Amino acid sequence: MNLYSEHYVTQKTERFVNKIWCLDNSIGESLIENKLVLPNGCFNLAIVTGNAIEVHTSKNKYEMNKGIYFCSQMTNKVLVNIGPKTKVIIIQLHAWTLSMFPKYELDxxxxxxxxxxxxxxxxxxxIDSQIETLLKTINTYFEELSDFHSEKNVIEKICEFIKNNEEEISVSKISSALxxxxxxxxxxxxxxxxLTIKKYIQILKFRKSVDQMVNSDLEKLKLTDVALYNKYFDQSHxxxxxxxxxxxxPKMFDPNSxxxxxxx
Structure with a gap:
């Protein structure tokens, strides 16, 4: 059984949900320690079953026993310890998804x-649903939500502009476009x-750089190339x-962690 797995929603649901991912230590007899997660510009809903998962963010340490948890935007790496007999299913929501529900103020x-x-x-x-059942529930709800909100709101437009623009982005450029x-x-x-718009841009730029590093041969791909391709001033920046x-x-970065x- 793989500790980490990804499960994908329908194309229409992808407007709001990036994917569902799972950390499965449900048949494990020992603690899995010091695994790391990087920020990616998404919110996460975590459904914990079994014993517990311990999460260290830049602000606090959280003991997550059986239950449902809302994970805010992360701006730094997060350390995770997964207890034995524990499974965590995570619904990864795009940055604009919660803006469809005005009751949530997350500033x-x-x-x-x-x-x-x-x-x-x-x-x-x-809470004890299998991933297949959860996928069906998520797809049904968010496909209907997509139909109901056929027009994109301003948060979705901001994020879309940032993701689709290959040039260096600034708040002034976004405000002019919108x-x-x-x-x-x-x-x-x-x-x-x-998050501020600037911080969100920084997170997306950072994750794009990491993905490029992980999926490339760093012996051939120079850090200067990664830096310039992702709109950093230079390698030092x-x-x-x-x-x-x-x-x-970047040279000491271990993707396996x-x-x-x-x-x-």
């Missing part, structure tokens, strides 16, 4: 985890995601930003 909520009741979710989740004031965009984005998140240099996205 002061990042690098944090909150235990929630299943009744707080807009869809029904049985014909909205910079201040209004900043306030709306922070309220919906817990890239290394500094890399160390800010991982606390190590991390749960990294599988290449589709």
């Amino acid at each position: 002061n909520f990042s690098d944090s985890i909150l235990r929630i009741n299943s009744q707080e979710l807009p869809f029904t989740v049985n 014909n909205t004031s910079q201040r209004l965009l900043q306030i709306k984005f922070k309220t919906a995601t817990g 890239f290394i500094k930003k890399f160390k800010d998140v991982t606390k190590t240099t 991390y749960f990294l996205s599988q290449k589709r």
